[in-house]
Each structure stands twice: as structure tokens, then as C-alpha cells.
Amino acid sequence: MTRPDCSVLVISRGCAERLRRAVESVLGQSLRNLEVIVVDPAGDARATVAELAEEDPRVRHHRPPGDGDPRAQRDDGLDVARAPYVMFLESGDELSPHACKSLLLEIERTGADFVTGAVRRVAEGERRGPLWHPRLFTPQRVVADVRDEPEALFDCLATNKIYSRDFLERSRMRFRDGARHEDPLWAIQAYCLARRYGVVPWVVYHRRVSREGGPGSGGRDHLSGLERRIAAARLADGFLAASGRAGLRAAADFRFLRQDLRPYLGDLPGRPAEWVLGLARVAVPYLDRIRPAAIARLPRMERVCVRLLRSHRLEEAVEAARCFDGELPPRHVSYAGGRPYWGGEPGDPELDLTELGLLDRPFAQAPLRHDCEVLGLGGTTLALRVRTYDPARVLPAGPVTAELRVAARPGDPLRHRFELEPAGEGRFTARVEVDLGLVPYGGRGPDRTDEPRIVIARGGRENAAPLRPALPARLTAEVGGPGRRRTVRVIAGSTLKVGWRRAGLARMPEAAAGRARRAGAAISLHVPDRLVYALAARLPMRRDLAVFDAAGRYDGDPRAIYEEARRHGLPLKAVWVHDGSARGFPGDAEVVRRRSRRHLVAMARARYWVADHGLPPLFAKRRGNRYLRTGYGQDLEPALLEPRAGEKPAARWDALLAPSAGLERAFAPLHEHTGEILRTGSPRNDELVRWDEPGRQETAAAALRALEIPAGRRVLLYAPAGRDDARGRRARPDLDLDRLAAALGGEWIVVLRPHPSGRHAIPPRLRGFVRDGMGLRLNDLILASDALLTDRSPLTRDYAVTGRPILLHAAGRERRPDDGDLVPGPVLETADEVVAALGDLDRVRAEYAERYAAFQRAWCERETGYAAKAVVDAFFADVPRRG
Amino acid sequence: MPREVILFGLENDAAGEEPRALHLLAQGLAVRGHRVTLAGVLPAAEPVRHVADPAYDLVTLYDRRPGRLLRDGRGRLRRARAEMARRFEAARGGHVVIASPGASDWLRHVPAPGLSRIGRCARSYRQARLDPAHLRIIRRDYPGMARSVFLTEEDARAFAAERLPNTAAIPDPLAFYPAEPAALARPRVLGVGPLTWRARFDLLIGAFAAAAGRVDEVWELHLIGEGPWEERLRALALHLGVADRVAFRGRARDLARECAEASIVAVTGEFGGPPPALPEAAAYGVPAVSFDGPGGIRSLVAHDRTGVLVPPSDEDAFAGALTRLMRDRALRLRMGSRAREHVSHLRLERVLDRWEELFEEIER
Structure with missing residues (x-):
């Protein structure tokens, strides 16, 4: 019989159903040449294993002699494993289907002592769940010394790894050493003793948690779990000291605080007084030995809670635990030297609440x-x-x-x-x-x-x-x-x-009405949009009807064109399209929801369409229809410019707005546009060009007031376009706003204006430094700001009209190689770099003056401030003017 | 050890690199003694014979392309799927190589018990990400396969970082690897690709015009491919005064001969995978000038060793690189011979070795 490539040790804990599930996840692996050893101290799994072994001889039963210490079971399993590589599996959990093969290939390829892979937490009864500490496992790499990345200690499981038997024997790693201890101790030893270890980003292990295993879990009712963890932590500390790796102590301490202690702290508000007393009794002696550097890394309210526990101010510790999420402010705050402190007596730096950002928030x-x-x-x-x-x-x-x-x-x-x-x-x-x-x-x-x-x-x-x-x-x-x-x-x-x-x-009646409504909805006829549109297109075209579509908002080029048309008094009946909220649209236009009957009919009958994006092919053009495409911003990502598969290359646009020569060169041929090209600037930027008109300055000042910007602060407009993550959703901007706040809090205010499709909640502690700019007009924000920070947003080109400094934020992972030198400002990666740039804006201005001017020449040359008038004159030329 | 291998694609007799690669693999594996079937769903509108004398079974499930209304669609689909299920059953213990995510989607409800499924994706990671439907299929189907095969290590890594657990990289084989390299004496620059925006031949013609003006020898630019931009490009060539030097050769008929007669191959477009004809030209020892960028170009052209990479969209730099190679035949020969060495791992035999290793690995 050939030697198996991998031995998987499964520890049986009594539940036959779970054991079966775990073993089956191994027998179903893509790697066939493996063996499963079920280690069964109580002996009650013999029957289950026998059944499984009948169908598949790769699984066998092993009853270790003696004590029943669960960790010792793993050691005994190691003794009887035959393969050169081993993995461990808890009988409540499962391996993902490619775990063994993929880890085996990786450990063979790299020659590492062990390879660790990502873990999913799956609740009982579910099939999927969130990733556990996903950032630890990416990128795929081989690491020689864990001291290079001490955060790896957060990967404290023994089970999501494949180990070489050689390594385990050579380093004499045994579970049994010492008193009953836990996985984190094993993991620390593995990380420290390995000559090198591999990390892979894909999921290899599904860790099951009981549904109640979340907050308030029954597992924490008695504190014995924490006692075990503390005992293990003490042993780990001893190991680190003895093996000359005391430098890792702070990282190990921090892991203990976040992974082992934190769930108990979170429980404090809901627990009775004896439990709280017990927690203090168990935890404080060890907390007193934790490195202050580790405690200093905790979020502020957790630090406060730890300090209060250690000072035996237990009721206050429970109160502090209520404030962990940042939403609930603390009750009792006293001041010294302008800084807020927890409680009645200010001065203890551990209780300094400045970080919570309580002051300076808008009312x-x-x-x-x-x-x-x-x-x-x-x-x-x-x-x-x-x-x-x-x-x-x-x-x-x-x-x-x-x-x-x-x-x-x-x-x-x-x-x-x-x-x-x-x-x-x-x-x-x-x-x-x-x-x-x-x-x-x-x-x-x-x-x-x-x-x-x-x-x-x-x-x-x-x-x-x-x-x-x-x-x-x-x-x-x-x-x-x-x-x-x-x-x-x-x-x-x-x-x-x-x-x-x-x-x-x-x-x-209400209940009956509800039932009737639901029944009605189920049987109502669904008439396809195409049919509605086709029927409506048989009605005569209305020569004075124009549909405006700015991706569901009242903003952008369509808005500027609409307002200009109104100023000219054009006798147009306007229809605006909204995407969910009809608020904010002008009162003198009809507002319809996208794809509603009214929208379809309006599109079918309107002579004019003004849109800043490609209208779907559903809307076939009628004779006499004129379709103005304004463009959504000058973004030259090639894929965005290419027509989608199935989109008829546009002989559809009668007029295309080309606010710059660069866009014209790239955009028009791509979509095979043969109609008119309006070589004017962007109507929406007229306001920016003519920014020094009194009306504009007034609205900018009003915007500042609305945001409650304190006098004397400068305003940074932060407009992350966000990277599209693979699901096509905009990812969160990854600028470290906390660092920015710490360095610039007194001088600058950040106004956050993400892309409309992105959602960004500002955590309470930052609300003094960061304002939400979503409710205000973009142009007002631009005019109210002193500088722009963005990551390749199309906004860059519009902002350049103002001549104010532009900082570009490269969001780390993808530095796009194109565009070459034509950036109007520095490309910054970290928050510290942003702080440095903002601290010396004059120098940045001078350094980039030439490039900024070249950028403006390339993208803003046609911005005269009267683009809206030019567009209205050209596009609506045949609308009869009154008087 | 001979195996049952089924290669499954949607449209296998269309023109293009992807179908050709499948035929080459099928033929190569069959010649090595495996029992190979190449199965496709649709017959191409203009079918092309990629392999003259196939040693493998060639199957097309639909005998004609469906009409617009597809009235008999459901029945045909069911029958086609049943046919594949039968073939899968007959090939138990073997492997099916699914040529693309689209093919995987088609096979979704076809059971393949006892058969290991290998998913192939010929698009680069960057391109795949821009197509959400494509990406959705990869995420849904590929983790469950025995292996997911991409064309470059870079792409395999990128997908592994997206937590795909079973990635591997095997490039597509060269259509030919000539015994003798090209002489590189004829003053001709070769550009291959569809005549659309994607290939950016407008930049190529511009760069060529500038470069041609700086050298004494009379150089020509030959563009191989068809597409709607032909008028525009001809007009551009006329405008730049090189209408007599730029030849529009139409569709590629004998790529090997074209490569043999060229001295420089120029790539200005960004394609999903390897640029068309670039590996083959390199096999002939023709040095390349290309824009740098993602999409695996760096694995094909080693800057200053097997060719010249210039900053993206920089027409002037491209012209400069062309000029440099136009002036110096010795340089072309040196770079070209390194290029030939550089792509030698793409030779059919080597690629077949890797596929066989993959099969072995799957059977562990």
C-alpha cells in the first residue's frame, strides 16, 4: 500500500453526527491519496468509524491509552500517522474540498515547515459565512521569520494548517506539554519555531460556531474558558522569553486582548454583579502583566474599561463597556487642560477621552x-x-x-x-x-x-x-x-x-386589505417595458417635450442645461428621471421614476433626450428625436468607454458633448459617433469657471455654514471614487482618516463626498473632523473647498478648472500605469503623505505648477463658463423662442 | 498512461487564437496516445479548419446555428445536453477541459460523474474583472472544479488572491515553432490585430510614419486583420504621407509566412491575453516593440532583451524604439534570437508536458 500524501487527524468529541460530517469532508477531498485517523479517547466513535470505513478504507479508528486530555489526543494521533504531512480537524468543523490538495501542493512547492490558509466561520445550519481575519492570509507568500509580521499571531488556530512531520518532530512540538492548554499556544510555537512558513489566501477550513456562539454566548457563562486562555497565555509568554523572542510579547499580548479577553469585556453590560467580580478576579492579575504598548493599541473605550477593571471600579467598567461601539457617549466626563477625561477626576492618561472626538462636532x-x-x-x-x-x-x-x-x-x-x-x-x-x-x-x-x-x-x-x-x-x-x-x-x-x-x-379591515393587496400583486399582469414603449411610440411625438436623465439625480450637465433652458424661457416641457427619491427636483418639471410607465411613455413621445450616460437600447429612436449625450465625467478607462456587448454602436447620438480634445479623440471614434460634436466645455462646470461672480460666492459661503465649518479652518474636499471591487461595488476608501484627524484636526476639515453609488458612514469619533457632503451640491462643495483629494475620480478634471491644489490618492494595490506624467498633483499613498502635502501646500503648488497647467490645457481648454448657453443654442436650436 | 480527455468549448471551428489552441492541444494529446474528443456547441458562421488531419474526435452538438427566434431552442438544448451527458458517462475516469466560463455555464446542468473537470479561462485577470457576468461564473463554478487553469502565473496568482483554491497556469501553445528563424533582412514592420480601436493602429501608423522618416532604408508597415476602422486608418496613413508604405493585408491567411518575412513586430493595443501573433513572431526570432502594461506583455517581451517596451500611449517613444531597431540589423538579430529562446517554453511539446503533469496531479 502506497504511503498516503497527507494524514488528517480528527478528534472525536462525542457527537456522532458531527464526526461523520467532519470525516466526510475529508473523504470528499480532491486529494485522494490521504488517510483519516479518528482519535477517539472515549471509545464511542468506534461504530461510526466502522461504518465509514466500510465504504472507504482510508479512514481508521485509533483509541489512545489513558487520560482523555483532548490535547494529548492530537499527540497520539501524530504517533500513528503515516504520511509526511499532517493536518488536524476538530470534529465539529469541516475542511473545504480542495484544502488538502492545495495545501499539499503549496508545502511541497515551497518546502515550508507549515502552510496556513484562510478560515470561514460558519454558523450551524448555514452553508456559508464570513471570513475570519481575511487580511492575515493575503497576499500569498512565504515568510522566514514571524517577527517580520507579528500580526500573524492572530492566526491562532492549529487546524487550518498543514504541517510537515519532519518539522513537528524536529522541533518537538507536542500538544501535551504543560497543563491543559489551547490552540494559541500551539500556534505561537509553530510560528516561532518554523524555519519558514507559507500563507495562502484561499479558504481551507470551515469553523463551525453554534448560533448562540456569538455575543452573549453561553460558553462564557462560567469563566473557566478565560482561565484556560490566561494559563495558555502565561505559558506562551514563558516560551517567548525562553526562546529569545521577547520582542513578540507585545504582539502576543495584543492578540490576547483582542481575541481572548474582548468577548468577555463586551459581555459586561448584560451580566450580573458576581460575574463581573469573577471576571475581575480572573483577568486583572494577568492584565497587570500585559505590556502597556499592547493596551495602548486598543480602541479608547476598551482601554478605559481595562483601566477601570484594574482599578477595581467595576460599575464604571460596565458603563464603559456600553460605549464600545462609539455611538453611546459616556455619561460623566471631566476636563483638565481642555481635554476630556472619564469620570469625576481628570488627569489619568488612560482615561483621556480626546480620541473619541466628542468636541467640535456639528451641533x-x-x-x-x-x-x-x-x-x-x-x-x-x-x-x-x-x-x-x-x-x-x-x-x-x-x-x-x-x-x-x-x-x-x-x-x-x-x-x-x-x-x-x-x-x-x-x-x-x-x-x-x-x-x-x-x-x-x-x-x-x-x-x-x-x-x-x-x-x-x-x-x-x-x-x-x-x-x-x-x-x-x-x-x-x-x-x-x-x-x-x-x-x-x-x-x-x-x-x-x-x-x-x-x-x-x-x-x-386592515388585515383583509393587506391580503387583498398581496393577492392582487400576485396576479397582476406584467406588461413588458418593450411593449409599453412600442405602443407609446405610436402616439404622436411631442415637439416640446424633453426628458432629462442624470443617472437619477438632479445634478451634472443635464441640470445645468435644463436651468439654462429655463433661463432662456424656452417653451419646453421637461421630464426628469429619478431613481428612488423625487426630492430635490425642480417644481416646474414632471418627475418620473425610472422604468415606470410614465417614464417609458415620456421617452417614447419626447423629441429631446438629454442624458449623461448611455440610454439602454430599449429606447429605440424615433424619427425626429434628438439625443444629446453629455458624458459623465472625463474618465478614460478603456473598458468603460467601449460599448457593451449588444449595445448598438451609436448612430444614436445626435449630439455629443466633447468638453476636451482628449475626450473627443478617444470617445467619439470608439462609439462610431457620426453626429454633431459640441466642442464646448461641460455645462456643469460653468459655475466653476465663473466662480467669482457674487452669486456663486454666496452659495459657497452658504455651503460652509450648512456644514458648520468653524471659522479659520481650511476645507479639504475628499472625493474617493473608490475602486470597484470584484462584485462591481465601490469599495470603501482606504485612507486612514484617524491619522489625518490626529495630525490636521486643528487646521483642516474634511468634507467627504463619495461617488453616489458608494455608501460611507462616518464613525462618531470622526464627526468633528469629517463632514458628510452628500446632501449638498457638488459645485458648491468645490467652490467652498481649498483643495481636493481624490483617487482618479472624474472629478479631477472638473476641479482643475478652479486652479486649486489637487492631491491624488493611489489606493495602494493598483497603481494604474497609464496617464504618464499628466497628473496635476502629487500621487500619495499613505495618510502621512497626505498630511505632509497639506502641511506645505504652497510648495506642492509650485512644484506642480507646470504639470497642472498642462493638465488644464489637455482637459479644460474648452471651459469658457458659457457652455450651457452654447449647448442650449446648438441643441435646442429649433425650439421656437418666445419674444 | 493514456487517458480519456474531452475538450469542451462553445464554438470550436471559429477563427481565432482560442479555438486554434484547443485544436492544437487536442491533436497533441491524441498523438501522444490519449483518447481525445473535442466537443463544441455551435458551428461557426465561417468555419476554419485548424488542424488538417485530426487524430481526435470532432463533435459539434448543433448542426446549424440557431435562428433569431430560436423557436426550437429548448428541445435542441435538452438533446445537446443529453448527448454531452452520454459522452461524459462514457469517459468515466477521465478529464474534461472546459475551455471558457461561457462553456462552463452551458454545462451547468450536465452531470459528469467520475470525470474531473478542469476549468480554463483565457482572459487575463484584469479583463475578467471588467465583465461581471464572466466573473460571476468563475466564482460560481470554478472553485468546485479539480483545477482552474489560466494562461499566465500572474493571472493565476491574481485569481488565487481572490480566494480561488485550485489555480494553475498553463500558457497556450505556439501554432508553430520553426526550425530556422527569420532572416530579419526585409525592411518590414508587422502589426496583427482587428482593425478597431482596441488594436490602436492609429498610434502605430503615427509612430511608424515618424520612424520611417528618420531612416534611409525604405521600410514598410504591414497590417494584418480586418475591421471597421480600415477607412479611418487609410485616411490617417494618407494624411501622414505614408500611404505608399502601409499595406492593409486583410485577414491572416498564412501567419507563419508573415512572421518569416517580417523584421519587427509591433504591438500597440491592449488585449485580454497575449497580443495576436506576438508569440508566433517571437518563435520566428522577430523582435517586438510594444507598449508596457498589464495583460501579460511583460512575460512575453523582456525589455531590452527580447524586444523594447515603451511607456503606454507614448507615440514618440514608440517611434524612437522602432527607429532604433530599424537602423540596426545586428541588434534585431540579437534580440530576436533571445526572443526565440524566451518563448521556447510555449512550444507544443512543452505545453503538452504540462497538461499531462496536471492530469497526474489531479489524479493524486
């Missing part, structure tokens, strides 16, 4: 916290004791007028005014009684749950925040007369919620 996002106590529901009157905490001291010292807003239907809340009385520094209190029967609700309308907000106004801006109850509660009342009865439920959970449900007779 609407100021960190106000409203804790509440539900006193009772008398009839329909809800009584609450509200305690408001103002850690950033944004509220004035005296009583503060506030409003409690509760809504049973959207847009129509009950506003209950009350006064918050000062109760100490940064603290206010009030007793609020609100009659829920007064909240307006409609006769019809679905059931609804609302989160009441406390709203405080200042200078025209409002801060609205939910209420946070101290204790859970559920109270019910009934409101309304016959036929309009509602059951009102007050639910005190993590926030206070009020639910409205139809009660009694009122319930029935």
Missing part, C-alpha cells in the same frame, strides 16, 4: 445622551424621568428647552415641550409626562413602531437623540374611540420604543 451630531427611567403608564400618560448627559458641554448652563417627539405616522409627530433642569456639570434632569393619546394617527395606515426622540435646538440646528432606558420594561395602553382603537406598547429595550397596533375591530 446636530453633538454627543448628547438621554437616559430615562420609565416611571409608569397611567391611563395613556407615560411618565418618564429623563437624565441628559452632555459630555461635550454643548448646552448652556441654565435650564434647556427640549422637545419630546413621538410619531405614530411618519412626518406628523407629537411635540411635547419640557425643560431640562441642570443637575451638575454636564448633567440635566427632567420629569416628563406625555399623553400618548394625543399623538396623531391616521384611520388607516400600517402598524408602526417609533423611537421617540428628544430634540434640542440651537441656532437653527437640531440635535435629536433616542432615549435609553435603564431597565427593561413593557407597558400597554389603549387609545382611540370605536373604530379607531389602537394598542400602544411602550417597550424599554436598548432604546425606548413606542409601538402602535390596531386593536379590536379596526384590525380586521
Whole structure:
């Protein structure tokens, strides 16, 4: 019998079904020449293994002698394995189908001592799940010394790896050494003792977690798991010291804090006092030995929590744990030297809360916290004791007028005014009684749950925040007369919620109506768009009808053209297309949803189409139709310019906007455009060219006010186009905004304006430094800014019209090789480089002056500021002008 | 050890590098004693015979291309799939090489028990990423195959970084590897590719015009290929005063002869995989001038050793490189002979060796 290429050791833990699943995942591997050894200390897997072995002789059973220490089982398995390479598998988990073959080929190719691969966490009952620490496993590489990448210690499993038997024997790595210990100790030893190890990015191991194995897991009820982990960590520390690798201690400590301790810290708010005491007793002695450098790497609130635990301020530690996600501000904050500190006595650097960015946020996002106590529901009157905490001291010292807003239907809340009385520094209190029967609700309308907000106004801006109850509660009342009865439920959970449900007779018609609606939707005829369009195209064409489409927004070139047409008083009836929200569109135009009947009919009957992207072939042109293509930005990515397969090469455009010679050269021939070429600038940039007109400066100033930019700060417009990740979604920009904030916080404000298809939530701690620019007009943001930071966004070419500095951010992985020298500013990779550039903008300007000018010549030469007029004159030439 | 091998593509008798590669592989494996079937779905609109005397079974599932309305579509599809299922059953224990993600999509509901499936993708990683439908199929089907084979190490690595667990790289074989290299004496620059934007022959003609003006010898540029840009390019050549030096030769009929008669091969376009005819020209010892860039060009042309790479879109630099090679035959001969060596790993025998190694590896 030939020697197997790989031995897989599976430890049986009692559950026959899981064991079978694990073994089958090995027997089903693409590598056939392997053996499976089921190590079975209790002896109860013998029958299962026998069944499996009948169908497949590659699996066999092994009962080790003696103790039943689960780690010792792996050692015994090693003794009987026959292959030169081994892997371990826990019987609750599975290997992915190519794991053995792919790891085997890699370890043979590289000659490494072990190779580790990526892991997926899969919940029981699911088939897929998220990757576990994905960044550790990419790129594919061979590493000689783990000290070059100490973060590797986060890969603390023994099971996602293939090992050479030679290596294990040579380094005498055994699981059994010492007391019962855990995988992280094994992994640290493997990483340190290997002469070299390989890392591959693909998934080899599926680690099963029970559904409850997430937060609040029953596994953490008793603290014995943590005790074991701490014991293992102590042994690992000893090993590192003895083997001369004390330099890795900080990395090992950090791993312990993030992987082993953190889940227990997160549990603190929900656990009883004895548990908290127990945690302190178990953890603090070891925490006292952890390197401060490791603790310093934790997010601020976790650091605070650790400090409070170590100082035996346990109640405060639990409070700190509530603030881990950054959304809930701390209650008690005191100040020294302008810096905020946790608690009543400022000064301890571990409790310094500056990092949370509590100060300097716009008022609407100021960190106000409203804790509440539900006193009772008398009839329909809800009584609450509200305690408001103002850690950033944004509220004035005296009583503060506030409003409690509760809504049973959207847009129509009950506003209950009350006064918050000062109760100490940064603290206010009030007793609020609100009659829920007064909240307006409609006769019809679905059931609804609302989160009441406390709203405080200042200078025209409002801060609205939910209420946070101290204790859970559920109270019910009934409101309304016959036929309009509602059951009102007050639910005190993590926030206070009020639910409205139809009660009694009122319930029935609603339910019936719902069923009827659903049934109707199921049987309604679906008429294909093509048919609607074809039918509508038989109607006479309307010579005064123009459809404007700017990818669903009211912005860009189509908007500028539309507004110019209105200024000229052209008797055009306009239809705008939206993609979901009709807000923000002009009142004098009809607004239709994309692909709705009204949209299709309008497209079929309109004489003019103005669009900044290619309209789908569904919209066949009629005789007499004129189609102006404005272009979405001057981006020369070849693939974006090529017509998609199936798109008829456009003899479709009657007029193409070519705002620069470069675009004209590339774009027009590509799509075989034979119509008119309008050699004007981009209408949307007219405002930028004529930026010094008084009207423009006023709107720019208004934008600054709207964003609450403090006086004296300069504004950096950050417009990441984002890389398209492989799913075609825009990935998050990977600029380290925290570093930027730390270095530039006092001088600059960043206004974030991502590509419309990207979503970017600004974490609370950065809201003092980064403003969300999505609600404002792009041109206003451009005019309000002092510099632009972007990664190859088409915006670059528009911004160059203003002449202000442009910084380019190469997002690390892909440096596109084209464009050569024609960049208008420095190409920066890291946040530190951005900081350096912003710190010395004059020098950057001077250095790039020539290239900037060349860039402008290439891309902005046609921008005269009157492009909209030129386009309207040319394209709408045959619309009769009035007077 | 002889094996059952089925090669499956969508349209195997069309003209082009991809179908030709499949035929070459099929023939090579059959000659080595394996039982080879080359199966395709559609007959091409203008079929081409890639191998004169096939030693393998050639099968086309549809006997004619479907009409526009495809009325009998479903029935034919079902029958075609059933036919493939039968063939797969008969080839148990063997391997099926699926030539492209499109082919994999077609085979989705065809069971292939006992057969190891090997997915091939002839597009570069960069190109594949730009086509979401393509990428979706690769992500869906290829991880479950025994191997996913790409044309270059670079692409295999890139897909492995996308967590594809079974990647390998085997390049397509050269159509020929001549016994004798070209003489490189004839003053001719060769450009091969479709006459569309992609091949950027406008830049080539511009660079050639500049270079031709700087040398005494009368050089010619021969463009091999067809496409809608012919008018435009002719007009450009006229405008630049080189209409008498630029020859539009139409579709490639005898690529080997074209390579043998050229002295320089010029590549200005960015193609998904290796530029057309570049490996074959290198096999003839013809040095190349090309724009640098992704898409595997660097693995085919080693800068300053087997050819010259210039910064992308830089017409002036391209002209300079052409001039340099036009003036110096000795340089052309030196670079050319290194080019020949450089692509020797693409010879059919070597590529077949790698396929056989792959089969062995799969059977472990």
C-alpha cells in the first residue's frame, strides 16, 4: 500500500453526527491519496468509524491509552500517522474540498515547515459565512521569520494548517506539554519555531460556531474558558522569553486582548454583579502583566474599561463597556487642560477621552445622551424621568428647552415641550409626562413602531437623540374611540420604543386589505417595458417635450442645461428621471421614476433626450428625436468607454458633448459617433469657471455654514471614487482618516463626498473632523473647498478648472500605469503623505505648477463658463423662442 | 498512461487564437496516445479548419446555428445536453477541459460523474474583472472544479488572491515553432490585430510614419486583420504621407509566412491575453516593440532583451524604439534570437508536458 500524501487527524468529541460530517469532508477531498485517523479517547466513535470505513478504507479508528486530555489526543494521533504531512480537524468543523490538495501542493512547492490558509466561520445550519481575519492570509507568500509580521499571531488556530512531520518532530512540538492548554499556544510555537512558513489566501477550513456562539454566548457563562486562555497565555509568554523572542510579547499580548479577553469585556453590560467580580478576579492579575504598548493599541473605550477593571471600579467598567461601539457617549466626563477625561477626576492618561472626538462636532451630531427611567403608564400618560448627559458641554448652563417627539405616522409627530433642569456639570434632569393619546394617527395606515426622540435646538440646528432606558420594561395602553382603537406598547429595550397596533375591530379591515393587496400583486399582469414603449411610440411625438436623465439625480450637465433652458424661457416641457427619491427636483418639471410607465411613455413621445450616460437600447429612436449625450465625467478607462456587448454602436447620438480634445479623440471614434460634436466645455462646470461672480460666492459661503465649518479652518474636499471591487461595488476608501484627524484636526476639515453609488458612514469619533457632503451640491462643495483629494475620480478634471491644489490618492494595490506624467498633483499613498502635502501646500503648488497647467490645457481648454448657453443654442436650436 | 480527455468549448471551428489552441492541444494529446474528443456547441458562421488531419474526435452538438427566434431552442438544448451527458458517462475516469466560463455555464446542468473537470479561462485577470457576468461564473463554478487553469502565473496568482483554491497556469501553445528563424533582412514592420480601436493602429501608423522618416532604408508597415476602422486608418496613413508604405493585408491567411518575412513586430493595443501573433513572431526570432502594461506583455517581451517596451500611449517613444531597431540589423538579430529562446517554453511539446503533469496531479 502506497504511503498516503497527507494524514488528517480528527478528534472525536462525542457527537456522532458531527464526526461523520467532519470525516466526510475529508473523504470528499480532491486529494485522494490521504488517510483519516479518528482519535477517539472515549471509545464511542468506534461504530461510526466502522461504518465509514466500510465504504472507504482510508479512514481508521485509533483509541489512545489513558487520560482523555483532548490535547494529548492530537499527540497520539501524530504517533500513528503515516504520511509526511499532517493536518488536524476538530470534529465539529469541516475542511473545504480542495484544502488538502492545495495545501499539499503549496508545502511541497515551497518546502515550508507549515502552510496556513484562510478560515470561514460558519454558523450551524448555514452553508456559508464570513471570513475570519481575511487580511492575515493575503497576499500569498512565504515568510522566514514571524517577527517580520507579528500580526500573524492572530492566526491562532492549529487546524487550518498543514504541517510537515519532519518539522513537528524536529522541533518537538507536542500538544501535551504543560497543563491543559489551547490552540494559541500551539500556534505561537509553530510560528516561532518554523524555519519558514507559507500563507495562502484561499479558504481551507470551515469553523463551525453554534448560533448562540456569538455575543452573549453561553460558553462564557462560567469563566473557566478565560482561565484556560490566561494559563495558555502565561505559558506562551514563558516560551517567548525562553526562546529569545521577547520582542513578540507585545504582539502576543495584543492578540490576547483582542481575541481572548474582548468577548468577555463586551459581555459586561448584560451580566450580573458576581460575574463581573469573577471576571475581575480572573483577568486583572494577568492584565497587570500585559505590556502597556499592547493596551495602548486598543480602541479608547476598551482601554478605559481595562483601566477601570484594574482599578477595581467595576460599575464604571460596565458603563464603559456600553460605549464600545462609539455611538453611546459616556455619561460623566471631566476636563483638565481642555481635554476630556472619564469620570469625576481628570488627569489619568488612560482615561483621556480626546480620541473619541466628542468636541467640535456639528451641533446636530453633538454627543448628547438621554437616559430615562420609565416611571409608569397611567391611563395613556407615560411618565418618564429623563437624565441628559452632555459630555461635550454643548448646552448652556441654565435650564434647556427640549422637545419630546413621538410619531405614530411618519412626518406628523407629537411635540411635547419640557425643560431640562441642570443637575451638575454636564448633567440635566427632567420629569416628563406625555399623553400618548394625543399623538396623531391616521384611520388607516400600517402598524408602526417609533423611537421617540428628544430634540434640542440651537441656532437653527437640531440635535435629536433616542432615549435609553435603564431597565427593561413593557407597558400597554389603549387609545382611540370605536373604530379607531389602537394598542400602544411602550417597550424599554436598548432604546425606548413606542409601538402602535390596531386593536379590536379596526384590525380586521386592515388585515383583509393587506391580503387583498398581496393577492392582487400576485396576479397582476406584467406588461413588458418593450411593449409599453412600442405602443407609446405610436402616439404622436411631442415637439416640446424633453426628458432629462442624470443617472437619477438632479445634478451634472443635464441640470445645468435644463436651468439654462429655463433661463432662456424656452417653451419646453421637461421630464426628469429619478431613481428612488423625487426630492430635490425642480417644481416646474414632471418627475418620473425610472422604468415606470410614465417614464417609458415620456421617452417614447419626447423629441429631446438629454442624458449623461448611455440610454439602454430599449429606447429605440424615433424619427425626429434628438439625443444629446453629455458624458459623465472625463474618465478614460478603456473598458468603460467601449460599448457593451449588444449595445448598438451609436448612430444614436445626435449630439455629443466633447468638453476636451482628449475626450473627443478617444470617445467619439470608439462609439462610431457620426453626429454633431459640441466642442464646448461641460455645462456643469460653468459655475466653476465663473466662480467669482457674487452669486456663486454666496452659495459657497452658504455651503460652509450648512456644514458648520468653524471659522479659520481650511476645507479639504475628499472625493474617493473608490475602486470597484470584484462584485462591481465601490469599495470603501482606504485612507486612514484617524491619522489625518490626529495630525490636521486643528487646521483642516474634511468634507467627504463619495461617488453616489458608494455608501460611507462616518464613525462618531470622526464627526468633528469629517463632514458628510452628500446632501449638498457638488459645485458648491468645490467652490467652498481649498483643495481636493481624490483617487482618479472624474472629478479631477472638473476641479482643475478652479486652479486649486489637487492631491491624488493611489489606493495602494493598483497603481494604474497609464496617464504618464499628466497628473496635476502629487500621487500619495499613505495618510502621512497626505498630511505632509497639506502641511506645505504652497510648495506642492509650485512644484506642480507646470504639470497642472498642462493638465488644464489637455482637459479644460474648452471651459469658457458659457457652455450651457452654447449647448442650449446648438441643441435646442429649433425650439421656437418666445419674444 | 493514456487517458480519456474531452475538450469542451462553445464554438470550436471559429477563427481565432482560442479555438486554434484547443485544436492544437487536442491533436497533441491524441498523438501522444490519449483518447481525445473535442466537443463544441455551435458551428461557426465561417468555419476554419485548424488542424488538417485530426487524430481526435470532432463533435459539434448543433448542426446549424440557431435562428433569431430560436423557436426550437429548448428541445435542441435538452438533446445537446443529453448527448454531452452520454459522452461524459462514457469517459468515466477521465478529464474534461472546459475551455471558457461561457462553456462552463452551458454545462451547468450536465452531470459528469467520475470525470474531473478542469476549468480554463483565457482572459487575463484584469479583463475578467471588467465583465461581471464572466466573473460571476468563475466564482460560481470554478472553485468546485479539480483545477482552474489560466494562461499566465500572474493571472493565476491574481485569481488565487481572490480566494480561488485550485489555480494553475498553463500558457497556450505556439501554432508553430520553426526550425530556422527569420532572416530579419526585409525592411518590414508587422502589426496583427482587428482593425478597431482596441488594436490602436492609429498610434502605430503615427509612430511608424515618424520612424520611417528618420531612416534611409525604405521600410514598410504591414497590417494584418480586418475591421471597421480600415477607412479611418487609410485616411490617417494618407494624411501622414505614408500611404505608399502601409499595406492593409486583410485577414491572416498564412501567419507563419508573415512572421518569416517580417523584421519587427509591433504591438500597440491592449488585449485580454497575449497580443495576436506576438508569440508566433517571437518563435520566428522577430523582435517586438510594444507598449508596457498589464495583460501579460511583460512575460512575453523582456525589455531590452527580447524586444523594447515603451511607456503606454507614448507615440514618440514608440517611434524612437522602432527607429532604433530599424537602423540596426545586428541588434534585431540579437534580440530576436533571445526572443526565440524566451518563448521556447510555449512550444507544443512543452505545453503538452504540462497538461499531462496536471492530469497526474489531479489524479493524486
